[in-house]
Amino acid sequence: MPRQETLKKNSGQVHPRQELGSAVVRFAGDSGDGIQFTGSQFTQSTAMSGNDLATFPDFPAEIRAPAGTIFGVSAFQINFGADVIKTSGDDCDMIVALNPAALKAELPELKKSGFIVADTGAFTERNLHKAHFKANPLEDGSLSAYRLFELDISEMTLEAVKEFDLSKKGALRCKNMWALGFVYWMYDRNRQPTIDWLNQKFANNPNVAAANIKALNAGHAFGETAEISHDVHGFSIGQADIAPGEYRTVTGAEALTWGLVAGAKLVDLKLTFCSYPITPATSILHYLSNLMEFDVVTFQAEDEIAAICSAIGASYAGALGVTSSSGPGIALKGEAMGLAITTELPLIIINSQRAGPSTGMPTKTEQSDLYQAVFGRNGDSPLVVLAARSPSDCFDIAIEAIRLATKYMTPVIILTDAYIGNAAEPWLIPDVGEYQATPVKFRTDPEGFKPFLRDEKTLARPWAVPGTPGLEHRIGGLEKNAETGHISYDSENHQRMTDARAAKINGIADDLQPQTTDEGPETGKLAVVGWGSTYGAINRAVNALRGEGLEVSHIHLRHIWPLPKNLGSLLSGFENVLVPEMNTGQLITLLRSEYLVDAQGLNKVSGQPFKIFEIETAIRAQLEK
Amino acid sequence: MNVVTPPDKLTPKDFATDQEVRWCPGCGDYAILKAMQRTLPDIGATKENTVFVSGIGCAARFPYYMATYGFHTIHGRAPAVATGIKLANPDLDVWVVTGDGDALSIGGNHLLHVLRRNVNLQILLFNNEIYGLTKGQYSPTSRAGTRSPSTPWGSIETPVSATAFALGAGARFVARSVDTMQSHLPEVFKRAHEHIGASFVEIFQNCIVYNDGVFSQFTARDVADDSEILLEHGKPLIFGKERTLGLRVKPGLFELEVVTIGKDGVTEKDILIHDETNRGLADMLARMEQPTFPVAIGVIYCLPSPSYEDGVKAHMIEAKKLGAGNDINALLRRGHTWTIPG
Ligand SMILES: Cc1ncc(C[n+]2csc(CCOP(=O)(O)OP(=O)(O)O)c2C)c(N)n1
Ligand code: SF4
Ligand SMILES: [Mg+2]
Numbered sequence: 001m002p003r004q005e006t007l008k009k010n011s012g013q014v015h016p017r018q019e020l021g022s023a024v025v026r027f028a029g030d031s032g033d034g035i036q037f038t039g040s041q042f043t044q045s046t047a048m049s050g051n052d053l054a055t056f057p058d059f060p061a062e063i064r065a066p067a068g069t070i071f072g073v074s075a076f077q078i079n080f081g082a083d084v085i086k087t088s089g090d091d092c093d094m095i096v097a098l099n100p101a102a103l104k105a106e107l108p109e110l111k112k113s114g115f116i117v118a119d120t121g122a123f124t125e126r127n128l129h130k131a132h133f134k135a136n137p138l139e140d141g142s143l144s145a146y147r148l149f150e151l152d153i154s155e156m157t158l159e160a161v162k163e164f165d166l167s168k169k170g171a172l173r174c175k176n177m178w179a180l181g182f183v184y185w186m187y188d189r190n191r192q193p194t195i196d197w198l199n200q201k202f203a204n205n206p207n208v209a210a211a212n213i214k215a216l217n218a219g220h221a222f223g224e225t226a227e228i229s230h231d232v233h234g235f236s237i238g239q240a241d242i243a244p245g246e247y248r249t250v251t252g253a254e255a256l257t258w259g260l261v262a263g264a265k266l267v268d269l270k271l272t273f274c275s276y277p278i279t280p281a282t283s284i285l286h287y288l289s290n291l292m293e294f295d296v297v298t299f300q301a302e303d304e305i306a307a308i309c310s311a312i313g314a315s316y317a318g319a320l321g322v323t324s325s326s327g328p329g330i331a332l333k334g335e336a337m338g339l340a341i342t343t344e345l346p347l348i349i350i351n352s353q354r355a356g357p358s359t360g361m362p363t364k365t366e367q368s369d370l371y372q373a374v375f376g377r378n379g380d381s382p383l384v385v386l387a388a389r390s391p392s393d394c395f396d397i398a399i400e401a402i403r404l405a406t407k408y409m410t411p412v413i414i415l416t417d418a419y420i421g422n423a424a425e426p427w428l429i430p431d432v433g434e435y436q437a438t439p440v441k442f443r444t445d446p447e448g449f450k451p452f453l454r455d456e457k458t459l460a461r462p463w464a465v466p467g468t469p470g471l472e473h474r475i476g477g478l479e480k481n482a483e484t485g486h487i488s489y490d491s492e493n494h495q496r497m498t499d500a501r502a503a504k505i506n507g508i509a510d511d512l513q514p515q516t517t518d519e520g521p522e523t524g525k526l527a528v529v530g531w532g533s534t535y536g537a538i539n540r541a542v543n544a545l546r547g548e549g550l551e552v553s554h555i556h557l558r559h560i561w562p563l564p565k566n567l568g569s570l571l572s573g574f575e576n577v578l579v580p581e582m583n584t585g586q587l588i589t590l591l592r593s594e595y596l597v598d599a600q601g602l603n604k605v606s607g608q609p610f611k612i613f614e615i616e617t618a619i620r621a622q623l624e625k
Numbered sequence: 626m627n628v629v630t631p632p633d634k635l636t637p638k639d640f641a642t643d644q645e646v647r648w649c650p651g652c653g654d655y656a657i658l659k660a661m662q663r664t665l666p667d668i669g670a671t672k673e674n675t676v677f678v679s680g681i682g683c684a685a686r687f688p689y690y691m692a693t694y695g696f697h698t699i700h701g702r703a704p705a706v707a708t709g710i711k712l713a714n715p716d717l718d719v720w721v722v723t724g725d726g727d728a729l730s731i732g733g734n735h736l737l738h739v740l741r742r743n744v745n746l747q748i749l750l751f752n753n754e755i756y757g758l759t760k761g762q763y764s765p766t767s768r769a770g771t772r773s774p775s776t777p778w779g780s781i782e783t784p785v786s787a788t789a790f791a792l793g794a795g796a797r798f799v800a801r802s803v804d805t806m807q808s809h810l811p812e813v814f815k816r817a818h819e820h821i822g823a824s825f826v827e828i829f830q831n832c833i834v835y836n837d838g839v840f841s842q843f844t845a846r847d848v849a850d851d852s853e854i855l856l857e858h859g860k861p862l863i864f865g866k867e868r869t870l871g872l873r874v875k876p877g878l879f880e881l882e883v884v885t886i887g888k889d890g891v892t893e894k895d896i897l898i899h900d901e902t903n904r905g906l907a908d909m910l911a912r913m914e915q916p917t918f919p920v921a922i923g924v925i926y927c928l929p930s931p932s933y934e935d936g937v938k939a940h941m942i943e944a945k946k947l948g949a950g951n952d953i954n955a956l957l958r959r960g961h962t963w964t965i966p967g
Contacts, residue, residue: 048963193961244967248960262953272712292941293948294956297712302738306705309698309735313678313709316696317717321709339699429962432953466694466710466717469673474642474689476697477681486644487689 015233017188022051022081023237024089025183027176028106029098030067031060031074034176039076040424041180041197043249045189046080047426050239053080054536055249055424056088056609061279061363068130073105082238084543086390086536088423090611094186096179098122098153100131115147115230117182119175121154147230151222153178160218164211174215181219188236191216243428250427252391252420253283256350259398260284261294262432264320266399267406268439272314274299274307275324279362280418281352284324304329308336308349315345316475318442318465320402324350327369328359334377337411341381341501343475344452344461346405346412348398353417355607364607365419367532368583373413374561374590380498382505384412385560389535391420392427397558399435406440408508409460415560417582419609420533446470451485459504506562515564519543520553523573526622529599531557531587534580534610541615552619557587568595578602578622580615637662639672642692648683653804653830657751658690660810661720665693667811668818675718678707680732682724682758684751684830701732704739704748708933711744715934718818719746725766726756729785733765740794743822745932747814750787750825751804753832754839761835773835788911791825792904792926798824799907799926803844804831809855809922816924822932843920852915856923861896864919871896872918881909883918901927 025042029035036057046053058075065072079089094115097103099122110116118138128136137143138150157175158168166174177198184191195213202209223234264271273296275285289298297319301307304325311321325333330351340347353369355361373385384404388397394416401412443449443462451473452461464471473485481488482496516522518535519542530538535556542554555570557563564570571577571591577599579588585601592599602618604610640662648654665675675693679685681700688695694717698706703721710719721739728736728750739748755773756762763773763780766787770779791799798820802813810828817824829840843852854864854872862872863886873895875882884891900906907926913919945951949959 044961050965197961242965244965246958246962246964248958248962258953258957261956265953270713272709274709274712291948291956292944294951294953295941297937297941299708299712301705301708302734305702306708306735306738309702309705310709310712312698313696313706313711314713315709316706317676317710317713319713321713335699336702343696429957432957465714466676467674467714469671472672472692472694474691474695474697476688476695477699478697 017234017236020081020235020237022079022083022085023094023187023235024077024079024092025094025096025187026075026077026092026106026109027096027179028073028075028102029176030101031065031072032067033074033098034173035074035076035098038176038180039078041194042183042189043078043424044193044197045184045191046078047247047249048193049189050242051080051082051237052085052240052242053078053426054085054088055079056419057422059363061361068099068101068127070101070105070131073102075102075106077109080237082240084240084540086540087609087612090613094183096183098175098179100127100133100137103137104131104133110146112145113147115149116143117149117151117179119153119179120150121152147232149228149230151182153219156218156222157215160215161211164207164214166208166211170208171211174212177212177215178219181216181221182223184216185220185223186234188234191220242426245428247426248429249424250392251422251424252388252394252416253422254287255392255394255427256388256398256414256416257284257287257291259395260288260322260348260402261291261296262395262435263399263402265294265432266435266437267320267402268437269318269320269406270295270297271322272297272299272311272319273322273324274301274310274314276301276304276307276329278304278326278329280354280421281324281326281329281350283421284350284352304332305336308333308347311347312336312340312343312345315340315347316343316465318463318467320346320348320406322348322350324352326352326354326362327356327372330369330372331376337383338377338379338381339477340411341377341383342477342480344409346409346463348401348405348412348414350414350416352421353415355605361607363418365417365533365609366582366605366607367415367417367534368586368605369415370531370560370583370586370590373415380502382502382561383410384408384505384508384562385415386412386558387415387532387560388420389532389556389558391423391425394420395430403438404508404511407438407460408458408504409463410505415532417533442468443471444468450483451475452480453483454500454504459500459507509559509562509565512559512564514566515555515557515570518554518556520546522553522570524553525551525574526576526578526619527553527555527571527574528578528580528615528619529555529557529571529587529591530580531560534582537610537612537615538580540612541619544612545616545619550619550623552623560587560590563590563594571595571597576600576622576625578618580604580610580618582610635666635670635672637666640665640692642690644689646690647686649834651833652683653753653832654684654687654751656804656807657749657810657828657830658687660807661691661814664811664814668815670718674716675720676710677720677722678703678710679722680724680727682727682756683832684722684724684757685727687722701727701730702735703727704732704735707746708739708742708744711746711934712937715745715938721746721748723748723750724757725750725752725754725787726764729765729787729790736790737794740791740796740823740825742933743795743797743930745822745934747817747824748826750827751830752787752827753830753836754784755832755836757832757835786911787827788825788925789908791827792907792911796825796926797822797928797930798924799911800825800924801827801829801922803829803840803922805844806922813924816927820927821929843915852919853922854919856899856910856921856925858899858901858924858927860899861893862899863893863896870919873897881913881918901925904928
């Protein structure tokens with residue numbers, strides 16, 4: 001489909017739009033400026049114009065930070081293009097700053113000679129002061145390395161919507177739409193989806209809908225007709241090569257929620273979700289609470305311990321118990337995880353990781369709970385640990401976790417993080433009917449029933465739920481006889497049970513697809529091994545450098561415990577191994593101890609995801625060694 | 626035609642397991658176990674539908690000795706596990722067995738919330754005013770001055786009253802009994818079982834090894850009549866060997882006093898009638914302590930209100946009626962989607 005050329009008419013001359021492969025735009029403003037809405041609208045329109053994309057919402061930790069302050073800045077970044085995208089982008093090509101604080105906070109993200117769209121109307125003395133600017137940066141030459149569009153968006157918005165009789169405050173609320181209209185013109189996006197959305201959102205208030213639409217159109221018209229600086233005539237971005245089918249945008253929290261619902265259905269169990277609110281895990285509780293029609297019961301417990309214990313109780317009684325938290329809450333669940341391990345009950349534990357230790361940085365992303373997941377309990381207490389690599393991957397991860405938990409009668413930890421949870425990407429919506437159903441069969445036959453007599457193949461014990469006649473039995477946290485489940489302090493029995501618990505989890509590796517590379521051949525000079533949300537950045541870096549002819553491959557782990565069976569031999573096919581992680585080196589410890597491999601770390605704990613160039617730089621350094 | 630033969634009535638023996646009971650000889654827990662094994666057949670309980678859930682402690686070993694389903698969980702958390710069981714299957718008959726440390730120290734938070742939420746289950750708190758299993762440290766119910774391995778100079782803490790705590794948490798059924806009261810205990814168990822919502826029963830339990838005789842000042846045979854009052858709904862609050870002592874509201878004050886019928890012009894008509902549904906009275910009865918007052922035994926408070934599970938069920942029905950249906954493929958396509966043509 002040839003793209004329509006929007007032409008610039010201001011000087012009577014006709015300028016074609018400049019073709020770009022991809023672009024990174026960051027919208028930023030006060031928390032009250034509607035930045036997240038603006039960003040998600042841009043995302044929708046961009047997805048529909050056939051670009052690949054990835055987004056990163058970056059909102060303030062404070063609920064209602066004082067207006068105009070730096071800590072009250074809300075930002076939304078989108079990377080979109082005709083190429084494969086996979087990350088929200090390194091440096092930005094354009095920053096839209098609706099006030100001085102936004103400019104101050106986001107400028108470090110901007111490329112040299114990148115564009116700044118600044119609302120001059122918001123650069124008042126008061127706002128400059130709140131943003132700790134001594135002088136107006138728009139006037140003092142400090143932005144000379146960038147290309148600046150000084151637009152009085154506030155004034156032009158007021159002008160555009162004056163016919164609607166709104167209060168000044170109400171009228172200024174439309175300025176995000178003016179800015180969006182302008183950026184739509186800049187990147188040649190379709191306004192219609194946003195117009196439809198505004199009409200729907202303000203269905204009860206058509207005046208406000210009309211004002212917002214007017215502002216949107218005014219911003220767009222301004223781009224089309226006004227003389228703007230830097231000889232810019234707008235950009236166009238070709239269509240990405242995207243597989244056909246029905247798409248939507250999805251965040252990690254949404255995909256995980258739906259994956260839990262689908263996964264429970266595939267094993268034919270009702271879902272009991274027990275949680276205690278904590279950032280950034282809470283959205284899953286909110287989403288699931290609205291899905292009771294899918295036989296989902298949600299329970300907001302009094303604390304994280306009660307949350308996991310009630311989930312264990314639910315599994316014991318024959319539902320699928322799921323609990324969800326972030327690092328600090330997962331720490332509280334440790335003792336109860338041990339109970340689920342020793343009573344061998346299925347249980348899903350979701351950790352939406354955030355920067356730690358302690359309360360750390362609740363809204364910032366990190367991958368520093370791998371040790372906690374794999375090792376963080378008393379006693380020899382193995383369980384399964386899976387890590388999601390991207391927002392949409394959360395759907396499949398949840399389904400796999402549920403399958404493994406019920407097949408092997410074990411708790412499974414899902415590691416996701418603040419970045420994956422909030423970030424959005426386009427998703428080719430799957431048909432749940434195409435997933436393999438593995439319905440649970442509860443034990444009902446009293447003949448020969450022993451609560452801990454294991455299945456020979458899976459080593460799982462039978463799941464016998466209360467209410468079943470003839471199977472009455474007692475279980476608990478004390479060590480159990482290897483068959484009857486009665487309390488046993490026998491030393492040989494404890495050895496046998498400890499070995500059996502470990503063997504059961506290790507045996508799950510036989511049920512997994514062998515580990516492959518995500519990019520590059522299975523032997524060579526350098527393997528970059530990652531896990532979790534670093535997937536996009538590693539993949540793009542390796543892909544780009546392979547394009548330059550460098551001998552590097554990307555291996556991405558989904559199964560953190562047990563590790564894939566062939567991982568040791570796969571790693572031994574590479575001369576060097578590089579492990580980028582958003583922690584001080586946790587997976588690398590696991591790989592070194594399991595495989596005696598001399599892996600090198602690339603570690604970052606700034607609360608921000610890796611940039612592609614950071615990984616590229618590390619790869620080059622490794623290859624030049 | 627199929628003839629369904631009704632199963633033979635179960636006996637106390639049917640509810641006993643073959644596990645060797647590990648409590649110290651003479652421990653009050655034996656008597657409570659026996660009372661429970663006697664109660665279950667009488668209330669028509671089935672083995673398969675009954676679940677005992679406990680935390681950790683001597684008391685918490687209880688499930689191992691009941692031939693029903695049983696879950697010996699972790700210290701203090703039994704109410705949370707039991708809540709999950711009821712969420713998954715509200716039809717199960719769940720009993721929580723807990724100690725004073727388990728319920729009021731490490732598990733105080735969970736006890737508060739399970740009562741407040743009114744989850745439909747029975748909670749039996751075996752109060753021996755000591756940590757038995759860990760060898761005799763003072764507990765949150767130990768009286769001030771209690772000497773124990775961790776308080777050689779005597780405890781300096783004010784104890785919590787389990788019953789007053791339960792009332793404060795919003796429990797709708799609160800009762801008390803004593804391990805040795807072998808005919809009273811089953812009656813209290815039956816009432817607790819009948820009650821829909823969270824039922825709370827405090828049982829004074831003698832730890833013969835670490836706290837022997839803490840309750841004997843009012844439970845001992847020779848003093849019990851004068852130092853305990855057995856509550857009966859609708860009956861006057863009379864006690865004493867000769868049944869001449871009674872409780873009345875002190876004239877001009879909002880408090881109770883003990884009076885003697887036939888003395889100072891007091892007649893039976895002046896004595897308060899026990900009303901289980903009166904929350905104010907329940908608070909005062911729960912707070913009565915020796916030596917000024919008799920200790921209240923029996924059902925102190927009972928005023929049912931809808932259970933938590935009923936609330937969940939009602940929402941579930943509503944969601945299924947008014948929600949957008951339960952097709953997962955449709956769920957994934959809710960909101961904005963677009964199609965890339967092939
Ligand atoms: C997390 C945890 N902390 C501490 C303990 C040790 N512990 C076991 S039972 C107990 C106290 C039990 O007292 P109580 O609940 O009164 O029960 P009793 O033994 O008196 O019946 C303690 C402190 C434990 N098992 N788990
Ligand atoms: S220590 Fe006390 S409470 Fe525990 S079993 Fe012995 S007598 Fe009973
Ligand atoms: Mg005790």
